[in-house]
Amino acid sequence: MSAVATKALLELDDLSVDYVLADRRVRAVDGVSLSIAPGEILGLAGESGCGKSTLASAVLQILKPPAEIAGGRILFQGRDLAAMSRDELRRVRWRHVSLVFQSAMNVLNPVMRVGDQFVDMFKAHDRVRKSDALARAGDLLELVGIERTRVRSYPHELSGGMRQRVVIAMALALEPELIVMDEPTTALDVVVQREILQELEQLKQRLGFAVLFITHDLSLLVEFSDRIAIMYAGEVVESAASDVLFRSALHPYTNGLMSSFPPLTGPIVPLTGIAGAPPDLAKPPPGCRFHPRCPKCTGLDSALHRLQTSERPQLREVAPGHHVACHLVDGA
C-alpha cells in the first residue's frame, strides 16, 4: 500500500466535506479515499447531488461557505492541499492542478478578447511580456484545434464547442500534472463531445497529465477513463479499472447505472433503471445508503436485512484494484 501511496499524484485520504447550515451540518462528501497516478484518467461517476462537484471544489480548495472540509487530507505530490496557506495554494493552483468547469461558456469574460484572457492568466503566474503571452496563447489554441487568429475573437464569436476548447487550452497553459474536469462536455452535443475527447486523449499522450474526469455519463467514462469510481450519496461505493467495472461490476447501484443506458445495437430489452430517487443528504437512510432503492435488499433474509438497514458497508478490496462497499459482496 505504501508503494502505491508514494507513486500517487493525488491522494484523497478519508476526505469529508460538510455544508454548515444554521442549525445542522449536511455531509456532502463522506470519507472518500481515492488516488490518481501520474498520467492516469480517473473517472468519477454519480448522479446530481452525490457530492462529485463538491469533491472537485475541495481538491482545488475553492469550496465556498457554507461548505468546509470536515476531515481528511488531500495529498498532492505528498503535500496536503487542505493544510496550505493561501500563498502556497496560489503557487500550486493552475501550475500544478487546473480545473475545467461544466459551463465553460460562462467562464470566459464576454467583453475581453480570448487572447487577453490568456495574457491575464499568464501574468498572474509569471513575469511575461504581453507579446510572448499572446504568441503562447496562439500556440495553445492550435494545440486544441482552433486557428491562432482566434486570439482576437470575443467569446460570443465562438461556438460552444470552441469555447470549451479555449477553456481546456487555458487549463493546459502552465502544463499542470493534474486537470480536474467537472462535466466538461455535458452541455455539448455528441459529435463535438467526441471531438473534444479525442483531442484530450491525444494531448494527454503528448503532455502526460492526469485527469480527474467527473460526469454522470457512465458509458462515456467506460470508454474514456482508465479507472472509475462510482459515488452515491457522498461516498464511493465501487471503484475498479474501467473494463473490470464494465464487465463485472459488483455493487447493485453500479449495475443499476449500467442498465440505465439503452443499447445502440443488438436487441432492445425492457430496462428498469433504478426505482426511487437519490436520498436527501440532510437525512441519509441508516445502514447502506442505497438500501431503499436496492433491488437486492429484499428482506427475505432477516439477519442480512438488519445488517443492510443498520450498518454502513465499508469499502473493501475484493479483487486486486477492485473495491466495493456492499454487504452482499463476499470479501476476497
Next chain:
Amino acid sequence: MSTLEVQGLGKRFPLRGTGIRRDMLDAVSDVSFTLRPGCVTALVGESGSGKSTVARLLARLYEPSDGTILFDGEDVGGQWRRKTLLDYRSRVQMIFQDPFASLNPVKRVEHHIARPLQIHGRCTRGQVDARVRELLARVGLVPPDEIAQKYPHQLSGGQRQRVAIARALAVEPSVILADEPISMLDVSIRIGILNLILQLKRELGIAFLYITHDIASARYVADEVLVMYRGRIVEQGPTDAVLLDPQHAYTKLLLSAVPNPESGLRLEPLVRAELADQTGTQLQEFRPGHYVRRPA
C-alpha cells in the same frame, strides 16, 4: 384517436435589415411527417438543428412560414382565435425539457393538474379531486393523496417530470410533443420516464413526438426516427432501419460519435465531409418507408 400530419413545414426568422433586404434564417425547411396513434416518432439531431422549432410549430407557439399542419386531415394553420387554439391544444399537448422551470414553485401538485381540467372544462367541480388523483396514479406517482399536496420543490426531478406528464394527460390529448423530456434528469430515473411514455402509447394510444439528442434513448422508445440536420430532415424511417443501417452521412456521423463502452475510445477522426450543402437536395425513398436526403 387522431393523426397529426405536417407537409413541407418551414419557418424563417428575421435576422437583420428590413423589407426585401432583410436577412432571413431558415430554421426549418421542407419537413414532412405524420404522427400516428399509438406510435412514438423520435426527432433527433444536434443543438441548433431546428428540433425544438418543429415542436413549437406543432404546438402552435409559432406561425409556420411554409407548409401545412393537418389535424385529422383538417388544415389548422391560420386559425388563431382563442376558441380554436384552446380546442387544438386540448388535443395536442407539450412536455418541456426542464421540470424545474415548467411547474409553478408556489402551487401544490394538485393545482397544476386541476388547472387544465378547469380551463378546458373536462369535468365538473365535484369530480376534479378524483380525476387529479387518478391522473397521478396513472403516471406512477403514488400514493396520489400524498403527492397531490406536495410543492414542486419537495419532489425529485423524475417526479416533477411525471407531474408535467400528468398535466399533459389531463385534457386527454391525442398527441403529446415531448421536447427533451429526460435530458435534465438523473441517469437512473430516465428509463422510468421512457417506460412511462411506452406505457401511455400502448394503453391510451397517444401519438408521441419524442425530441432528443440522445440516439440510444430514441432507439429504445421510438417506432420511427427522423434525423434532422441544419433545419432539414436528412433521413427518416423505421427506427432500426435508420439506426442499424444508416444511409446519410450525418446519421452515420451521429452514430459514430455516441460513446460505446464495448469498443473503447475510438481515435479515428469523425468524417464531416459530404455534409457541406443541403440545397438542391431532396428526400428520396431508399427502401419502403425509409427516406434519405440526396442531391436531386
